[in-house]
Amino acid sequence: MEWTCSHQYPHDMSSTMMVPSATMPVTMAQATPKTPAELARHRQIILLMLGDAFLWYGLFYVAILMLVFHGVSSGRRYLRHRATIAETAPENHQRWMSAIPGTPLLKKHLLYAPFWARKRAEKSGWFGSLPTRMQTLVIIIYVACNVGYISHLDWAHIETRTARMQLLGRSGCAMTANFIPLILLTTRNNPLEPILSIGHDTHVLMHRWVGRLILLNLLVHVGCWTVGHVTDEGWHGAMGLILSVPFLGAGFIGFTTGVVLFLTSLQVIRRWKYEVFLNLHIVLGVGFLLAGAAHCYFHPPPMPQLWFIVAALAVFVVERICRYLRQLYCSWSFSAGASTAIVEALPGTTKACKITMQLRQHMRLRPGTHAYIRLEAVEPWASHPFSIAWVTPSVPDPLDPEKHDDDPKATTAVSFIIGVENGFTRKLYAKANASPDAQFTTRGSFEGPYGGHHSLASYGHVVLFAGATGICHQLRYVQALVQGQRTGAVSAQRVVLVWIIRECHALYWVRSWIHSLNCPPGFLEIKVFVTRDRVVPQGMWINHDLPRFVTVMSGRPGVDVLVDTEVQEQVGAMCVGVCGPGALADDVRAAVREAQGTGREIDFVEESFGW
Numbered sequence: 001m002e003w004t005c006s007h008q009y010p011h012d013m014s015s016t017m018m019v020p021s022a023t024m025p026v027t028m029a030q031a032t033p034k035t036p037a038e039l040a041r042h043r044q045i046i047l048l049m050l051g052d053a054f055l056w057y058g059l060f061y062v063a064i065l066m067l068v069f070h071g072v073s074s075g076r077r078y079l080r081h082r083a084t085i086a087e088t089a090p091e092n093h094q095r096w097m098s099a100i101p102g103t104p105l106l107k108k109h110l111l112y113a114p115f116w117a118r119k120r121a122e123k124s125g126w127f128g129s130l131p132t133r134m135q136t137l138v139i140i141i142y143v144a145c146n147v148g149y150i151s152h153l154d155w156a157h158i159e160t161r162t163a164r165m166q167l168l169g170r171s172g173c174a175m176t177a178n179f180i181p182l183i184l185l186t187t188r189n190n191p192l193e194p195i196l197s198i199g200h201d202t203h204v205l206m207h208r209w210v211g212r213l214i215l216l217n218l219l220v221h222v223g224c225w226t227v228g229h230v231t232d233e234g235w236h237g238a239m240g241l242i243l244s245v246p247f248l249g250a251g252f253i254g255f256t257t258g259v260v261l262f263l264t265s266l267q268v269i270r271r272w273k274y275e276v277f278l279n280l281h282i283v284l285g286v287g288f289l290l291a292g293a294a295h296c297y298f299h300p301p302p303m304p305q306l307w308f309i310v311a312a313l314a315v316f317v318v319e320r321i322c323r324y325l326r327q328l329y330c331s332w333s334f335s336a337g338a339s340t341a342i343v344e345a346l347p348g349t350t351k352a353c354k355i356t357m358q359l360r361q362h363m364r365l366r367p368g369t370h371a372y373i374r375l376e377a378v379e380p381w382a383s384h385p386f387s388i389a390w391v392t393p394s395v396p397d398p399l400d401p402e403k404h405d406d407d408p409k410a411t412t413a414v415s416f417i418i419g420v421e422n423g424f425t426r427k428l429y430a431k432a433n434a435s436p437d438a439q440f441t442t443r444g445s446f447e448g449p450y451g452g453h454h455s456l457a458s459y460g461h462v463v464l465f466a467g468a469t470g471i472c473h474q475l476r477y478v479q480a481l482v483q484g485q486r487t488g489a490v491s492a493q494r495v496v497l498v499w500i501i502r503e504c505h506a507l508y509w510v511r512s513w514i515h516s517l518n519c520p521p522g523f524l525e526i527k528v529f530v531t532r533d534r535v536v537p538q539g540m541w542i543n544h545d546l547p548r549f550v551t552v553m554s555g556r557p558g559v560d561v562l563v564d565t566e567v568q569e570q571v572g573a574m575c576v577g578v579c580g581p582g583a584l585a586d587d588v589r590a591a592v593r594e595a596q597g598t599g600r601e602i603d604f605v606e607e608s609f610g611w
């Protein structure tokens, strides 16, 4: 039987004890039990190893389950797309209107259902936005795997002290193993994202939960050590050890950094100054990993968990390099230098800017994607994410305006609409507003595109809801669907965009783009609800210059009525999307869940701008 010597260090031989290692292979020749006591111990080791396998691989099985689910739904979408673009007759679409039996119930009660009652996206006090039931299930499984792993001890057969040392070892091991998913979930170039089709908000949610588990493991790890040493040697003796043994000193620095990291990531700090939180989080996070690596390295002999930390640091460094390379590729060329951005302050009391960035490459930008932009003239050190609202190629093909692959000189212009918050966006608006003609030009960089894993190309009927700047996300889908309709690349037969704005002036944000949408009658309908202006201001273009597919109404829409009306006239499979304030997203979610009762294929896609 193999044994591992747990936490031996020169000045503390009193705590050195032999603990069976759950992570080490047992050589069967060595492990052949001879006496009943050895047999019992052998059985215990096998149980521990099975426990490890079950708990660690549990996560793997969840990922496989998600992959299978995603594979089946993607396969169905692919088949539907092929079938409905080849044969556009209404009967062909209606064939895809019925959902696979059982899936509406699954969507209503698990996939789209908020964890509790009706609220999900709308912030609820200290908790922020809540997970869906599906996300909750994944979190519960993940937490159970971790708690199960660290508490899977030989409680019955070993004295408390040994159990404590086992707990110390297991919590340390679980903590380091969690570093890799923790870092992966912060990456923008995460290969799992397109494979599992998970959005940035799910990423952030899982990152937070993995972080909380690491904190839990850290507290258990340090708690076990402290209880043992303070009992034996008192606080003074324990502090003496920390100061004299490098392995313990590094552990202490790691513990302190971890606690500060947690405290500075609380919502109160994030809301106070997001940039401060973000930069502190990165610096403290790297410090925590380095201290953990030193803790493992200085342990005699170095602990194998060191490799988990090295792998996590490698993921961090490689991903940062990918970000910079991507940024360089999109925004810089030898002949033209860096990209330029035109920033305009938009009219109206809802403060917003429009940025049009001329990229240095031609790029095919999927709808639903976002990019991180950095501007030389305003906070050049910070990059912020914004949804791509509109794409204009420099050399459009009359049939497919996005296709210009053959022209080596072709580039792409990308536009964003930016609502004013309290930091970068406020400075941007102020600078543009103070500039001649309320606009200025600066150099900038574009890093993206990211996200956009939900293709709407296979749906016969698309209903999109947007609140205020949420229009950016949805308008790009509308642009792609209208272009796809002309080229026969999408299945859509009817597209409805519902946009809720406070004042009519917001229509100026998208005026020229809406005018350029060229589609057959009945294909596109844009319903604008203005909640604050009761009367259309004089001279507004909407009085005399409204495209025929746009209607402007005052007041709030009845979201459930709108969804219900579209479901009554559903053409083929339907997708309902929302991007806007949490309350709007929750209303749309509730309406879509209600509509699942019809047994039809109705999918729900949600995008949020918050973390």
Ligand SMILES: Cc1cc2nc3c(=O)[nH]c(=O)nc-3n(C[C@H](O)[C@H](O)[C@H](O)COP(=O)(O)OP(=O)(O)OC[C@H]3O[C@@H](n4cnc5c(N)ncnc54)[C@H](O)[C@@H]3O)c2cc1C
Binding pocket: 200, 270, 271, 273, 274, 275, 278, 370, 382, 383, 384, 385, 386, 387, 388, 416, 417, 418, 419, 420, 421, 422, 423, 424, 425, 426, 469, 472, 473, 608, 609, 610, 611
């Ligand atoms: C995927 C995605 C797409 C987005 N698309 C749009 C869009 O099309 N139009 C739009 O107006 N807004 C969009 N946002 C929100 C936008 O990124 C923030 O409003 C902007 O970063 C605020 O900057 P600030 O310094 O003025 O904010 P602050 O007032 O400092 O902070 C307000 C909030 O903005 C977010 N934020 C601030 N800085 C950053 C940062 N560096 N990285 C990430 N988030 C940050 C935080 O949630 C913070 O709580 C999007 C956000 C995300 C995540």
